[in-house]
Amino acid sequence: MESYYKLGGTMLRELNILDAQSIAFTGAGGKTTAVYTCVEEFLKEGIPALAVTTTKMRKPNRDFIPWNEETDLDKIVHMILKERKSPKPRLWTLGVDLQNGKISEAPEEVFGYMRKQGIRLCVEADGSAGKWIKVPREYEPAVPSWIDVQIGILNGRAIGRTFLEAAHRPEECAAWFLKDPDEKITAEDLAKLYLHPEGILKGQTKRKRAVLSGMRPGEGITFMRKFPKMKEKMRKSGLPFYIWEYAYAE
Numbered sequence: 001m002e003s004y005y006k007l008g009g010t011m012l013r014e015l016n017i018l019d020a021q022s023i024a025f026t027g028a029g030g031k032t033t034a035v036y037t038c039v040e041e042f043l044k045e046g047i048p049a050l051a052v053t054t055t056k057m058r059k060p061n062r063d064f065i066p067w068n069e070e071t072d073l074d075k076i077v078h079m080i081l082k083e084r085k086s087p088k089p090r091l092w093t094l095g096v097d098l099q100n101g102k103i104s105e106a107p108e109e110v111f112g113y114m115r116k117q118g119i120r121l122c123v124e125a126d127g128s129a130g131k132w133i134k135v136p137r138e139y140e141p142a143v144p145s146w147i148d149v150q151i152g153i154l155n156g157r158a159i160g161r162t163f164l165e166a167a168h169r170p171e172e173c174a175a176w177f178l179k180d181p182d183e184k185i186t187a188e189d190l191a192k193l194y195l196h197p198e199g200i201l202k203g204q205t206k207r208k209r210a211v212l213s214g215m216r217p218g219e220g221i222t223f224m225r226k227f228p229k230m231k232e233k234m235r236k237s238g239l240p241f242y243i244w245e246y247a248y249a250e
Contacts, residue, residue, distance in 0.1 A: 006220050007211070007244040012041045015209050015242065020148040022111075022121040024054070026141040027193070027200035028128030028168055029155025030213030030244065032057060035122045036091050042120050043089040048080045049120040051093040052106065054142040057124040059103045063090045066097045067106040077117045108144075115146070123147065126200070127168075132158035132214070133185060133193065134168035135176040136200060143203045150205040152194055155214040156223055156243075158185045187227035195237050208239065215245045 005014065011034065012018045023038060025031040035051050042049035051060075065076055076094065083089040094110070095103030111121060126141035128134045132155035143150055158166040163181045167173035174181040177189055193199040194210040201208050215223060220243035224231045234241040 005240070005242045007242050010041050011037050011244075012045070015149075015151070015211075015240075017149045017151075017207070017209070018045065018047075020120070020207070021115055022123060022147050023149045023151060024123045024125040024141070024143045024147040024205065025151050025153060026126040026136070026143065026203075027153040028126070028134040029132040029158065030153045030211070031124050031126060031128070033213075034151065034153060034211070034244075035124050038122045039091045040089060042122075043083050043091075044085065046085045047120055048077075048084055048118060049122060050076075050080055050114060051091060051122050051124070052111065053095055053103060053124040054105045054144060055125060055127050055140075056098070056102045056104050057095070057127070059095075059097065059101055060091075060093050063092050064097075064103070065092055065094045067094055067110065068096075073110065073113055077114070077119065080119055105142075111144075111146070125150075129168050131168040132161075132166045133173065133190065134200070135173045135193065136198070136202065137172075141200070141203065143205060145204065147205050149207040149209065150201060150203060151209050151211055152199070152201040153211045153213055153244075154190050154193060154200065156190070156212050157214040159187050159190065159227070160184055187230035188233070191230045191233040194239065194241070195233065201239075210234065210239050210241045211244050212242070213244045215243050217245045220245050 163174040
């Protein structure tokens with residue numbers, strides 16, 4: 001029996017999380033792509049969904065709803081409901097515009113209202129400045145108690161690169177592994193980040209998934225054969241482990 005699953009179709013169904021009301025994405029190297037992938041899949045299933053953040057994330061170029069005290073929540077709900085089963089749905093994002101290319105979180109009561117209206121929330125709950133791996137600080141990730149599923153993402157293309165090249169806050173990240181910033185990242189390092197109590201999946205959320213991004217179609221099986229120690233560690237942990245293959249992986 002394989003110790004991992006391959007994501008090649010619909011993420012929500014293959015991760016077995018289509019029933020989740022709120023999904024948090026933590027780690028580095030594919031969170032934003034995963035957020036919008038899941039929003040689109042929900043909508044195509046006829047389920048209203050919205051992209052939000054509990055920290056900061058890049059402001060999308062389109063379909064952004066700026067939150068302020070005058071924002072009409074019922075209007076937002078109507079906008080989202082219109083996108084269900086649309087052949088090309090608009091993937092709405094809600095947040096506070098920081099006017100610097102980033103957005104931050106809307107108030108907690110806004111998230112509660114959206115959930116009561118049956119809208120699924122896909123939450124970017126961690127920041128990594130576009131890097132491929134990270135070690136969370138004490139106050140990270142920003143995963144609220146109402147999250148149903150936590151998805152920890154790391155990018156396999158970090159392996160073989162130095163912490164200076166691939167890591168968010170490289171000095172801190174390297175020190176966590178008792179390494180120097182100019183040392184290379186290994187597959188075992190990624191496994192530790194998935195499995196350590198203070199790694200990217202830390203928190204009280206009961207349903208968790210580990211996802212390795214950065215794989216093009218067909219690369220997953222080659223990766224697992226190349227790094228058998230990582231494969232064995234993930235197998236022994238019992239944590240559901242998925243390799244995400246997609247054509248534009250980088």
